Amino acid sequence: MDALSTDKGQVPEYFRYHQKTALLRTFLRHPMTRVGLPGLLIIAIAAVLGPLLVPYGADEPDLAAIFAVPSWSHWLGTDQLGRDLLARLLEGAQVSLSVAIIATLFATVLGCLYGFVAGMGPVWLDRIMMQFLDTLLSIPVLLLVIVAQAFGESSVLKVIAVIGLASWMGTARLMRTECRRLMAADYISAALVGGASQFRLAITHLLPNAAAPLLVVVTVGVGQAVLIESTLSFLNLGVPSTLPSWGNLLGNGMSSLLGGAWWMVLFPGLMIVFTVASINLVGDGLRDIVDPKRRAGL
């Protein structure tokens, strides 16, 4: 055991960290990441700290300031009940983002499981599962979601489940392809010869080696989920209208637009665009460092 105490220092430092830092640097210097990452950071900080800094509550009506135009006291104006739009947007960031993130995680787990079974199983099973996936993919996501939402009460959990169920297919396809590609590798044969179970094969060999492209799909997936959530809420099919999600704010603003309350539509809309654009830019940056062919072109 003596030999162990010194081992860490003896592998040269540049060897241990060289590759990871190089990748990180490429990622951080990527023009798209340079725009997207600060954007994401601003949104994240605003979502967490924002509600504490704004002097109004999201559900605090002020009948003296109904439909107030943006001013120093209400930066982004107020709605038909005099509630501060900035406070509602920041509160809505928490709702919209957590719905999107949890739904995407749900979709990722589901997609990975499906991909593992199809990618590691016998060829006939793979064919059936992929055919089924193609069939699902031919149905427009929005239609699927609207039909699902038409049944039963609207609740946050239900929205999460519906978005998750509508968006796992891309992950499944990716995971299946990655599995098929990696299963041909010698180290997978070696693991099989070593007596690895299917579970171990999936967790210690396939998943880490497929993690990079998976990360890209997950990132972009969060952006998509934000969009789906907003669309659903806008159509009154999303999270309960009492919660100030971005889609709800936008939908609510639409009905006041004719009355001249442009700020109630403009700011929620900008918020959604800014968020999805930031996420997609970061996703593009990730994609470029994950794919060596694209990296070479930078």
Next chain:
Amino acid sequence: MSTPLLNVEAVSRVYHSLGGMFSGKRHNVRAVNQVSLSLAEGDVVGLVGESGSGKSTLARMIIGLEQPDSGQVLLKGANIHACRAQQLRRMRQTMQMVFQNPYTALNPLQRIDAAIVEPLVNFKSLSQKERTTVAVRALEDVGLPARLLHAYPHQLSGGERQRVCIARALSVQPKLLLCDEAVSALDKTVQAQVLTLLRQLQQRYKLAILFISHDLAAVNQLCDKLLVMRQGEIVERGNCQTLLSNATHPYTQKLLAANHYLEGVGQ
């Protein structure tokens, strides 16, 4: 007579390939044709033949990565292709394999210590401390310093990686080791070192080794017995020394001549 450690009985494997889209011809390639061989405990047998002679297919069938079309592979008398997956998994402890290319045979994201103990952990539950102890001992066995425990494969040279592969294969203390072109990807000096190491380990653990190679010099250095394979069939078999000095089959003579020619060029 007791059952041999490994008994391969008339194993065959045919690869079907469609001919051109319009010719409609089907080519059936007999990769391995009615091959029988057996290894007792402690036997070191070389299997030589040119590229495409079916050596690797035979190895993959023996280790259970591919199914033979006919024939059977008996490990300690049990047919490995007829038993259930769970049983086959347990049999893996008796039989391990070292692959040809040390650059692809290690998971690039798995640390060396985890790679070495992985086969063992599949069969036994070990604490983190026990794992480290086992891994250190395994590294010592193959002549690598313990500081490599936390390294990743890309930080190692080819020879070091192949040693790690050997350590991984031996971690479950198998009785039989299949080496599929295990030194072919290494340069000459490293080859010699790895061969010496294999010989030492073979003697220490009374291993049986099936050493597959196209390199007669390497086989001569390591093996006691020799099988010569050509187009899926074993054309000559016998004692390694006598066969190499006194080949009877024209194909073996040709192989030898090719080898001598190459050696002549080297000088």
